[in-house]
């Protein structure tokens with residue numbers, strides 16, 4: 022949990038960078054989202070811009086800013102009926118301490134806006150404030166003779182995204198706690214997975230261990246893919262049983278105080294890697310280690326990605342899967358047949374955190390670059406994931422156009438024999454520092470020998 026002074030410092034830094042001399046800014050936390058056809062709601066996630074600037078995560082709340090009066094926090098208080106079903110609502114003293122602002126009831130937001138009638142208005146955070154002002158106890162904005170200036174809103178939102186890139190010490194504390202909870206869950210999976218267990222059982226054990234070790238919730242839907250399912254990048258665990266000879270890919274992370282961790286390990290369902298599994302695993306491991314070592318201030322993340330692509334291409338040439346010169350193969354996106362996603366992304370209040378591309382840069386159309394979610398020079402304080410992978414993805418490899426376009430550089434017989442291989446990904450969370458990168462997830466083994474030692478121990482019991 023942040024100290025209030027840290028939250029105040031964030032707001033001051035952002036307000037300075039906004040450099041506005043009139044008008045109003047509203048940062049909305051978001052309204053609870055109903056589950057259609059029921060009287061229930063989806064689990065609430067405060068918008069990261071609100072969470073970052075307010076230091077709290079209350080639903081239906083607004084952090085308002087005005088360049089002369091500064092910041093005001095409006096929170097929705099429970100009605101007498103709400104108190105019967107959901108209790109007394111937030112502890113206002115606790116909110117005040119965390120936000121370093123005395124919360125005012127949401128009902129007062131309308132009069133706050135009334136006194137700024139006709140001034141430029143920017144809305145950040147959840148856009149539902151613009152779409153459903155009534156949810157925030159507001160009349161339509163036209164009533165204030167104010168229209169939401171979307172261009173101004175986008176500019177101010179960019180400033181917040183840029184401020185969020187470098188994490189402050191309190192954010193890093195939350196991220197280290199999230200990483201520790203994730204590590205406990207992954208370690209349990211590595212130590213206990215056995216053929217005959219289902220992906221779903223593994224997910225249950227892993228997530229329970231996150232929560233036992235301080236996780237508030239999962240940062241994203243846990244991915245547990247065994248055998249061929251490991252090739253589906255965002256796979257949802259099923260009742261499929263792990264079989265001897267499978268690889269198991271687990272991409273799952275705990276969230277603490279709103280901050281995500283994002284961790285992937287791939288291991289054999291049996292006690293050891295078999296055949297080409299070991300070669301491909303070692304290749305991904307070496308690519309990842311080199312990329313982590315290169316994650317230094319000033320380094321362009323895109324260059325780290327392209328170097329990883331080239332190293333993957335070279336490794337696949339050595340294994341007889343690709344043919345040709347590695348840099349030519351990368352130029353033609355041939356590596357992307359097996360490594361279609363980016364090397365990683367920024368991490369923080371969102372799993373794919375804001376500000377991943379430098380202002381003015383946009384994702385490439387190229388098959389080998391279009392899923393690169395980070396394109397900026399690294400700076401101390403940034404937390405990025407480094408997550409190379411190699412997969413045999415039927416949705417890519419069965420495409421007749423691609424088979425034809427790459428017929429000269431791919432040994433398709435070899436590839437077809439590996440159709441059920443699945444995939445390998447190794448992902449760690451890396452804090453950029455002035456010196457060597459600080460791997461927040463370093464205590465979770467990933468070296469091939471260390472993984473096999475843990476797996477062998479699972480079978481020794």
Ligand SMILES: [Mn+2]
Pocket residue numbers: 283365366406408448
């Ligand atoms: Mn990731």
